[in-house]
Amino acid sequence: MNEDAELSQTIAQLVRRLKGTHLHAQMEREARECLHQPEIQLDSLKDDVRSFLRTSWERKLQNAVHRELHLAPSLPAVPAEHLKEPLAYMRKAQASWERRIVKSLNSMSTELGVPLARMRPATEQQELSNKWNEMGTDEPLSRFRPVYAPKDFLEVVVALRSPNLNSGEDAGARSHWGLVQVPLGVKDIAQLLAKQDSAAAQQYSRRGCPTGLRADLWALILNSDVLHFEQLKAGVLQHDLLVDNLIYKDVKLTASNDDYYFVFEDFLYQVLLCFSRDAAVLEHFKYNSATPPKSYIQQAVLADLSTLKVMPLIQIFL
Incomplete structure (x- = not known):
């Protein structure tokens, strides 16, 4: 009975996780x-649905279910105040x-007079679309300076010290840790290797695969979707x-x-x-101490110039 x-709980979780995905939207469409086909009858609807699933969609659905089953178990729902890493010194x-x-x-x-985000004009969208495969040309970047130097970030990380660390520990042992000494509990090599479970495509790719098959294999392993990439590309073309x-x-x-x-x-x-337009990345920040900056795009509505239309939130990932 418990089994x-x-x-039933596993099936319900799979259905809930697959809802809202691109595969679900494609199958629903x-x-x-x-x-709307004339041969579909109401009294045989269940059999028609089963025959529909036996087509190419059956394999796609199996791949999606297999991928969900082999993902790391999702974290349980927690209160909003506990969504971030509870390490006060690291959060500070x-x-x-x-x-x-x-x-x-x-x-x-402010200095350059460049907005954090803006809607690209139609002509600029078309121009960027035309040179999509030649994006490394004619970009005046001399006035843009790096936000920070790698040395600055290294200094911040090196300066991290846990207040719970036993200061009486042998200094000689800590000297082998290197510059970054953040004592966090992590899995050892044996535990890490024990979790290496994947589909046949993953096993095959580990032993090497021909160059001509790499794109198809990685698309299968990652369960990638062309439509999703095209949506992200449209976001690049529309917003600067x-x-x-x-x-x-x-x-x-x-x-x-x-x-x-x-x-x-x-x-x-x-x-x-x-990648900078992919909202799915935001899910990782719920259980991460980082918080990406955000920017709103405001655009005047032609019907009423006195009002402002707030565009969807544009995330900026660093």
């Missing part, structure tokens, strides 16, 4: 189109660092963020000058710009 209850350092980042971004925005220039500059300073990575420069722009 049946556990199975396809099912609605099938309902994180808040100080975030204030520094936001201040630097706002100062740069100040941090886009910082992404351009960072790639220019690293990949462009590297003998091995300069050929992937345009791909890096595409991936990073689309």
Whole structure:
């Protein structure tokens, strides 16, 4: 009886997690189109649905269920005040660092007269779309300075000290930890390897795969969706963020000058710009001490110029 209850709970959790995904939306749209076909009868609707699932959608659904079953177990629901990492000294350092980042971004925005986020004009959207595969050309970035230097971030991390750390511990042992000494409980190698469970595609890819199959294999492993990527790309084309220039500059300073990575420069722009628009990343911040800066886009409505339309929230990830 307990096994049946556990199975029912697992199925309910899978259904709840799959709802709202791109696969669910695609299957729902396809099912609605099938309902308009003349051969579909109300008395045989259940059998028609089963035959519908035996088509190519059956494999897609199996892949989605398999991926959900092999994901790390989701954390239980917790009160809002407990969503962040309960390490006061780390949260204090994180808040100080975030204030520094936001201040630097706002100062740069004011000095350069560049808004943190804006709607791109139609002509600019078309121009960016036309050079989507050549994004590393003709970008005036000299006036944009880095928000912080890697040395600054290293100094902040090195300065972290837990107030609960036993100061009487042997100093010689701590010297082997290196510069960053944040005593947090983490899994050891044995525990980490014990969790290496994945699908056949993951097992196959670990042993190497031909170059021609890598795209299909990674798409299967990650359960990626072309429509989702196109939506993120549309967000890049529609909205211009100040941090886009910082992404351009960072790639220019690293990949462009590297003998091995300069050929992937345009791909890096595409991936990073689309990643900065992916709202799914926000879920990771619920259980993370970081809080990304946010910016609202305001656009005048043509019907009434006295009002302002607040566009969807644009997240800026650093």
